[in-house]
Amino acid sequence: MATPYTQVLPLPRHQHYPKPNPISKTVFTDRYFENHPLILLIDKCHSINQLKQVHARMLRVGLFFDPFSASKLIEASALSHFSSLDYAHKVFDEIPQPNLFSWNALIRAYSSRQDPIQSLLIFVNMLCEGSEFPSKFTYPFVFKACAKMKAFGFGRGLHGMVVKKGRVGLDIFVLNSLIHFYADCGCLDAAYLVFENMQIRDVVSWNTMILGFAEGGYEDEALKLFYKMEEENVRPNDVTMMAVLSACGKKFDLELGRWAHAFIQRNGIRESVILDNAVLDMYMKCGSIEDAERLFDEMGEKDIVSWTTMLVGYARTGDFDAARRVLNSMPSQDIAAWNALISAYEQSGKPKEALTVFNELQVIKKAKPDEVTLVCTLSACAQLGAIDLGGWIHVYIKKQGIKLNCHLTTALIDMYSKCGDVEKALDVFHSVNVRDVFVWSAMIAGLAMHGRGKEAISLFLKMHDHKVKPNSVTLTNVLCACSHSGLVEEGQAIFNQMVTVYGVVPGLKHYACLVDILGRAGELEEAVKLIRNMAVTPGPSVWGALLGACRLHGNLEIAEQACNHLVELEPENHGAYVLLSNIYAKSGKWDEVSMLRKRMRECGLKKEPGCSSIEVNGTVHEFLVGDNTHPRSQKIYAKLDEIAARLKSVGYVSNKSQILQLVEEEDMQEQALNLHSEKLAMAFGLISVAPSQPIRIVKNLRVCGDCHEVAKLLSKLYDREILLRDRYRFHHFKEGNCSCKDYW
Numbered sequence: 001m002a003t004p005y006t007q008v009l010p011l012p013r014h015q016h017y018p019k020p021n022p023i024s025k026t027v028f029t030d031r032y033f034e035n036h037p038l039i040l041l042i043d044k045c046h047s048i049n050q051l052k053q054v055h056a057r058m059l060r061v062g063l064f065f066d067p068f069s070a071s072k073l074i075e076a077s078a079l080s081h082f083s084s085l086d087y088a089h090k091v092f093d094e095i096p097q098p099n100l101f102s103w104n105a106l107i108r109a110y111s112s113r114q115d116p117i118q119s120l121l122i123f124v125n126m127l128c129e130g131s132e133f134p135s136k137f138t139y140p141f142v143f144k145a146c147a148k149m150k151a152f153g154f155g156r157g158l159h160g161m162v163v164k165k166g167r168v169g170l171d172i173f174v175l176n177s178l179i180h181f182y183a184d185c186g187c188l189d190a191a192y193l194v195f196e197n198m199q200i201r202d203v204v205s206w207n208t209m210i211l212g213f214a215e216g217g218y219e220d221e222a223l224k225l226f227y228k229m230e231e232e233n234v235r236p237n238d239v240t241m242m243a244v245l246s247a248c249g250k251k252f253d254l255e256l257g258r259w260a261h262a263f264i265q266r267n268g269i270r271e272s273v274i275l276d277n278a279v280l281d282m283y284m285k286c287g288s289i290e291d292a293e294r295l296f297d298e299m300g301e302k303d304i305v306s307w308t309t310m311l312v313g314y315a316r317t318g319d320f321d322a323a324r325r326v327l328n329s330m331p332s333q334d335i336a337a338w339n340a341l342i343s344a345y346e347q348s349g350k351p352k353e354a355l356t357v358f359n360e361l362q363v364i365k366k367a368k369p370d371e372v373t374l375v376c377t378l379s380a381c382a383q384l385g386a387i388d389l390g391g392w393i394h395v396y397i398k399k400q401g402i403k404l405n406c407h408l409t410t411a412l413i414d415m416y417s418k419c420g421d422v423e424k425a426l427d428v429f430h431s432v433n434v435r436d437v438f439v440w441s442a443m444i445a446g447l448a449m450h451g452r453g454k455e456a457i458s459l460f461l462k463m464h465d466h467k468v469k470p471n472s473v474t475l476t477n478v479l480c481a482c483s484h485s486g487l488v489e490e491g492q493a494i495f496n497q498m499v500t501v502y503g504v505v506p507g508l509k510h511y512a513c514l515v516d517i518l519g520r521a522g523e524l525e526e527a528v529k530l531i532r533n534m535a536v537t538p539g540p541s542v543w544g545a546l547l548g549a550c551r552l553h554g555n556l557e558i559a560e561q562a563c564n565h566l567v568e569l570e571p572e573n574h575g576a577y578v579l580l581s582n583i584y585a586k587s588g589k590w591d592e593v594s595m596l597r598k599r600m601r602e603c604g605l606k607k608e609p610g611c612s613s614i615e616v617n618g619t620v621h622e623f624l625v626g627d628n629t630h631p632r633s634q635k636i637y638a639k640l641d642e643i644a645a646r647l648k649s650v651g652y653v654s655n656k657s658q659i660l661q662l663v664e665e666e667d668m669q670e671q672a673l674n675l676h677s678e679k680l681a682m683a684f685g686l687i688s689v690a691p692s693q694p695i696r697i698v699k700n701l702r703v704c705g706d707c708h709e710v711a712k713l714l715s716k717l718y719d720r721e722i723l724l725r726d727r728y729r730f731h732h733f734k735e736g737n738c739s740c741k742d743y744w
Contacts, residue, residue: 183212284313417446453485519549
């Protein structure tokens, strides 16, 4: 029975061409079979099945064993619109002597993949076999694969090969790809050196270098190179201008951005929806909604990027109603637009709204979330402590057979850690084989926030053993772990090894961590000495860490110095006043407390209100101090009365100094202490969460001493496990004890 493809592609009869025989010693001239009917038929194929028919006939007549003919088959199977790389590779493996064209086709095809490791492996095999040698058409695609993989060592070695090749090393296409490789790997000095030494440069050379500077955070250098390009009479094109616009957006330089837009119009540079989108993005990043709206209305053609740029721009300015209107006005909504809104809410500190959009996407639109959706939603779950939804997403990933890449793995570890289940975070960590620096860093951070400092250090050392180089964030996380666990010597040792062992220059965050480590341990003079000898100018985080340590140990003299420095750097930092006020109150200096409160009122500063949230059955409930807006307020307050009676029966006396220390509560009476948001959330948890489940609470500020003591007592009185995450760390309350051992 004839297949349907036989009717579409009638295969020609072989007549006047000799049959190539793999056994015969006859050698045909290269491209001898270029006009063979079967070879011509390859270009007419529209599907992989049609190509397989041609392949079968080529095998029958022996044409497949001609290197040129086989290379045409490889080209079609690897690079056509219906390509199948797996099939192409299988065909390639059957060729007795593949020619350079076949090698290049396969290297090129794999270089475009998300994970182009095969491109490099095929290139190495080509060198090992030695039957063919790389040409100027080979190197650009190998450099492309190196750039995608950030394989700096391999690419640098390849650069050496190119230099030794003589003329190949001077080829403009090879050199342009080399510039792109170095720029993508963040080695802009090397990229610029290649650019400067080029004998001939085309517009692609300039564009690649300008874009490298712009994307690498060197916007001024990108613009200088653009001006130099004009001086050398090289005409910029649309790609050039997109790089320039990107630099303007990153600099938030609206005037320069407007000039670039006018330059495009004045010089007749080919406009397209892609270039219009770049201008639109620049205006939005520079905060000119009016310019963006005007351009958007004038655009003849709009794609999903145009609409999404407007949506994100509105969200960035906090106008989420406008962002919603854009979403609803889109001619066709795809997942990218929804992702943009979820991400905008999440990054703007509105995780609850982000989860609402995710729920709408699932329930109303019945759309299938992609990796970006899941990562953004997991991040929102982490902020809120919404472990039920986060766990559901984890199950969804498993059921859908979604492969855990490093982005999803990091998001899951972060979510479980911040929701209080560090054991599940460890399960995720150990379940994956591929772990990049972000995965390791997330797990170290999770252990740190749960006060498991020694485990965090152990994992950090294992990371080093696995040849994963730590970055600045990793070092910050492991130093935080030392701080939360009182590991002073370990923290100092790691800090002192940052440059020599790990190749990371200490920044302000690292110094702040070390100050915190010393300060918490009571070594305030040592902390002050460290600040004086810092290699960089102390910033707010450093002085804030010192001030916090002074509050802990009641050192008024150093606290005043730290507060003065902190307020000088951040005049509107209400936290500095609050901390110093707490220290004054502890020392009984009420005149100074009143003076600070007066200064805050005059400056219009208010302490950030405390807010505690708790997730019950997938719904997140939020409480403020003295909150009575919850639908179950009556039962919550009844539970609070019961709690107060039980606490009194075991001899608990509230710590009234906590009231005196809170600036915004100066006119409130003692009952305010009993109505802190943490206590409201705990009461709600006791009446709403099953006894077998832990009560998980997230607070936006540091938990106060009285609430910390009450949580310890409640965990024993009600035989409940309470997990409370404040701004800095986790507290696990069980059987009357806290995991922090009161070292917080």
